[in-house]
Amino acid sequence: MTSEPAFDQLRTASPFDAASAELERQGWTVLPPQALEAGVRAALARFGTIVPQYNGEDTWEVKVKPGFEKLPYSQSSNGIGPHTEVPVGDPPPRYLALHCHRQARCGQGHTSLADGAAFCRSLDAKLQKYVHDVPVQFAATLKPGGAYRQMLSAPILSRESGRPIFRFSFNQFRYGDVNPSEAALNDASRQPDTDNPLVRLATLAAAYFESDAQPVLIPDGHLLIWDNHRLFHARSTFSDPARHLTRYWLHSS
Numbered sequence: 001m002t003s004e005p006a007f008d009q010l011r012t013a014s015p016f017d018a019a020s021a022e023l024e025r026q027g028w029t030v031l032p033p034q035a036l037e038a039g040v041r042a043a044l045a046r047f048g049t050i051v052p053q054y055n056g057e058d059t060w061e062v063k064v065k066p067g068f069e070k071l072p073y074s075q076s077s078n079g080i081g082p083h084t085e086v087p088v089g090d091p092p093p094r095y096l097a098l099h100c101h102r103q104a105r106c107g108q109g110h111t112s113l114a115d116g117a118a119f120c121r122s123l124d125a126k127l128q129k130y131v132h133d134v135p136v137q138f139a140a141t142l143k144p145g146g147a148y149r150q151m152l153s154a155p156i157l158s159r160e161s162g163r164p165i166f167r168f169s170f171n172q173f174r175y176g177d178v179n180p181s182e183a184a185l186n187d188a189s190r191q192p193d194t195d196n197p198l199v200r201l202a203t204l205a206a207a208y209f210e211s212d213a214q215p216v217l218i219p220d221g222h223l224l225i226w227d228n229h230r231l232f233h234a235r236s237t238f239s240d241p242a243r244h245l246t247r248y249w250l251h252s253s
């Protein structure tokens, strides 16, 4: 019986070096299953420290569950508009990772990625000034319809500890919360305030994703990791209820 050499035994740590270089260059990279032979956590330790999520656990299952059928939520099969993860974080997690156990077989369920600073440069002068100068009250209910809400006031594009951080939430700018309730969705659908700069930014970001985002359909067994301070992401609608990924948040070390 023959066996594949362990990922690290191929050429010491060079494949991880290549992944780190790609992550630095384009803001995202995909690790193949052979990079994960020592475990997803061991692979992620090369990029940062895993931190707890909204549920207090260090993993979150991105899988369709009952109760979220009408919501743009991770545990629904609906599309989710452009956003960064945990805009209420101070700081938000540096990296996000999705480990794909089973990708949707319907051909949808893409994770799309785009550069936040490039999006900001595409805006008119007034909106560019807005994203740099005006603090936005970010608000995230832990679960749609829940009582506890995390808040943070920060400009959409800021510099913290000498590095840029981009925060964005289509859901909040359009519906009032990172995880909007069904009632909030219905209210906002009836009365979109097109004079509100946040509503305009949400609309422009959706259009920007149509033309400029990189759609990634993570293959089974692979791990997508990206810089959450630099890129924003979105998800396309899918119909296969067996799609299953595990999400990780990392702080950089």
Ligand SMILES: [Fe+2]
Pocket: 083, 084, 085, 233
């Ligand atoms: Fe997300």
